[in-house]
Every structure is written in structure tokens, then in C-alpha cells.
Amino acid sequence: MIAVGWDVAVLNRVTSVLVIACPHALGLAIPLVVAISNSIGATNGILIRDWVALESSRTLDMFVFDKTGTLTKGSFGLSNMISPPDIGDEQSLSLAAALESDSEHPIAKAIYLSAEERGLDIPAAQNFEAIKGKGVKASVGGELYYVGNPGLLRERGLLLEGEMQSFYKSANSKGQTIVFLVREEQIISAFALADQIREESYETIDRLHQQGYKVAMLTGDSEAVAKSVADELGIDVYFAEVLPENKDEKIQSLQDEGKKVAMVGDGVNDAPALTRADAGIAIGSGTVVAIESAGIILVENDPRDILRIITLSKATYRKMIQNLVWATGYHVIALPLAAGVLAPIGFLLPPAVGALVMSLSTVIVAVNAQLLRRVKNKI
Numbered sequence: 001m002i003a004v005g006w007d008v009a010v011l012n013r014v015t016s017v018l019v020i021a022c023p024h025a026l027g028l029a030i031p032l033v034v035a036i037s038n039s040i041g042a043t044n045g046i047l048i049r050d051w052v053a054l055e056s057s058r059t060l061d062m063f064v065f066d067k068t069g070t071l072t073k074g075s076f077g078l079s080n081m082i083s084p085p086d087i088g089d090e091q092s093l094s095l096a097a098a099l100e101s102d103s104e105h106p107i108a109k110a111i112y113l114s115a116e117e118r119g120l121d122i123p124a125a126q127n128f129e130a131i132k133g134k135g136v137k138a139s140v141g142g143e144l145y146y147v148g149n150p151g152l153l154r155e156r157g158l159l160l161e162g163e164m165q166s167f168y169k170s171a172n173s174k175g176q177t178i179v180f181l182v183r184e185e186q187i188i189s190a191f192a193l194a195d196q197i198r199e200e201s202y203e204t205i206d207r208l209h210q211q212g213y214k215v216a217m218l219t220g221d222s223e224a225v226a227k228s229v230a231d232e233l234g235i236d237v238y239f240a241e242v243l244p245e246n247k248d249e250k251i252q253s254l255q256d257e258g259k260k261v262a263m264v265g266d267g268v269n270d271a272p273a274l275t276r277a278d279a280g281i282a283i284g285s286g287t288v289v290a291i292e293s294a295g296i297i298l299v300e301n302d303p304r305d306i307l308r309i310i311t312l313s314k315a316t317y318r319k320m321i322q323n324l325v326w327a328t329g330y331h332v333i334a335l336p337l338a339a340g341v342l343a344p345i346g347f348l349l350p351p352a353v354g355a356l357v358m359s360l361s362t363v364i365v366a367v368n369a370q371l372l373r374r375v376k377n378k379i
């Protein structure tokens, strides 16, 4: 009898310990929060591809934005052009459109569209080549042409003179982007294109500032255009005429200064910087390469969703910690009780109660994770 009684007591303790030790709550603490955070993000236009990016978003120091297509709409319109009388606007535009027909750049699309809208015949171009951060080149009717920015003119040793120079200055002062049609060593025409700042960009930058973040802008566009957009939006620091391969170097150098940096971009030229940044955020309507390189995607193309990322990141982290503390705390307290540390003062955790406590802890962890949904109203 005595032997059996002893056996039952031990068995009870062993059963209690085993039941309590079931790491359900611990195992569920993080995955449940991740799943709920993902779904909150998805219903708020935020697609999380890489958890490291969301996790990093709670401790960032700085946001770096690409200009064209990110802070601006990236849909240029042809505002003005100038061409010599012997060639004329129509022929210049159709030549430029021929060169741009193979380019995916927003400037190329604008030039091509305005040629189409005017019902111009667009000749075929051969040997198309993109010149990174500067423009394009191709041959039309056996002659080599270029369409590109002042950087291209510098590269080809061409100087702006007379009417062409006044056109450039006037468009520049309006913050318009200017590209030139060049044949051999001669500047033929100039096109002034205007982009529009996204309405939502103003609020995004203001709110990031209010929260104490530094905001920078990176663009391949000219100094004048970069300055006008940066001034208009109140951006702290901007870098103009940055070649695509140098965008990620800029991010790296900010990181070397000890800053934790988010990069927000849309273009092929932003892809390396998006990968390099602590949090790479792509605009949903951006290029496939940008989306593939980013950790988080703004599905609605609304830069204000960046503020939601920050809130979600902080709330998710808090929930994970709460759940971990709860799940480990429960084990730390309940296990010794189950093993009988308080048996000398007559307290022993019966296996049935242990099972109940174990289930309860899982329920608490699950309910606590669900409470993360309350953040949805705040983001």
C-alpha cells in the first residue's frame, strides 16, 4: 500500500511536470504575432516580404527617398521644347521618340506618348543602348543619335549656347527636367518635362520629421530639379546626379556613419540601394527588380504607409516581447510547482490542474497576439 501511494505521488509529479513542460505557449508566442502582424500589414497596404526589414523599422534613424516615381508621380508631361527651324518640333520629337521607344524610363515614356498624341510617324531605331543615369543612344536612318541630360552633354564635350542655353535656364528655374536630342557632336533640340510631386509626399515628410527622423533624397536628375523638389518638401539633405551604381554607395556611407537607414524607391536603379538598406521599401507600381530587392512593398503606392510600417514594427516587437515573457514566465513558475518544490508546505500541483494551466497559457498567448489587431485602428 505504502509503495503504491509513493508511486502515485511520484507519478503525479512527473505527469504534472510533463504536462506543464509542453512548450505550446512558448512555441506559439512568436509565430502567432508574426502571422497577425502580416495580416494587419496586408490589410493596410503593406506587404512584408522580409521580416528583417520590418524588425529593423522600429530602430531607424533616417529615411532616404528616390525622387522620380517615389516622391513624385513619375509621369512626366512634355511642357515645352525648342528645335532649329530647319528641323522643326515635329521631326525632333519623332526622332527622340524613335530613340526612346525601347526605354522604360518615365522620361522615355513621356516623349514617346507626346509624339503619339500628335499623330507623328515614329521611325524605327537600331542598336538601342541605355546610358546609365544619362540617357539613351540609337541609330535612325543610319545616323547615330542620343537623348540625354546635361551629364550626357558633358560626357560628349558639348556646350549649351545662345537660345538653347536660355531655354535650359528658364526650364531649370521652374524645376523642370530637361533632356536634349543630340546628333553626332551637335545639340539639335531640348525638351522640358514636368513631373508632379505626389500629394501624399508632403504629409509623409512632415510626419517623419515630427517623429524625429532625418530625411534625404537621392536622384539621378539634375541639381536644379533635385533642389526644387527637396526645398518644396522640406527634405534635410539631397544628392543629385547620382549614377545608379552609386546609390547603394550613398546608403553604405550613411550606414558607415552609424546610422540605421531605410531606402524607399521604385526604379531598377534603386535596386542595389534597396538591398543594401536596413529596411528596403519599394513602391508597388515600381519595377519588378525594385520590388524583388525590397523587404517591404507599399501596395497602394502611398508613401504615407511608411508611417504605418513604423507603428506596426514597434507594436509587433512589443507583442513578441510580452508573449515571450509570459510564455517563459509561466514555465519558470509552474514547472517547480509541478515538480513539488512547495510539497513540504503541503502544496502540490495536481496533473489535471497542470493541464488546465498549460492550456490556459496557450490561450493567453494566443489572445495577447490577437490584441495586436487593436493597432490596426491606429496605423
Ligand code: ADP
Binding pocket: 066, 067, 068, 100, 103, 104, 105, 107, 108, 132, 133, 134, 135, 136, 147, 148, 149, 177, 178, 179, 218, 219, 220, 221, 222, 242, 243, 244, 267, 269
Ligand atoms: P532617377 O534617380 O531620377 O529615377 P535615373 O538614374 O533613372 O533617375 O536617371 C537619371 C537621369 O538620367 C534622368 O533624370 C534623366 O535626365 C537621364 N535619363 C535616364 N534615362 C533616360 C532616358 N531614357 N531618356 C532621357 N534621359 C534619361
Ligand code: MG
Binding pocket: 066, 067, 068, 069, 070, 265, 266, 267
Ligand atoms: Mg525612381
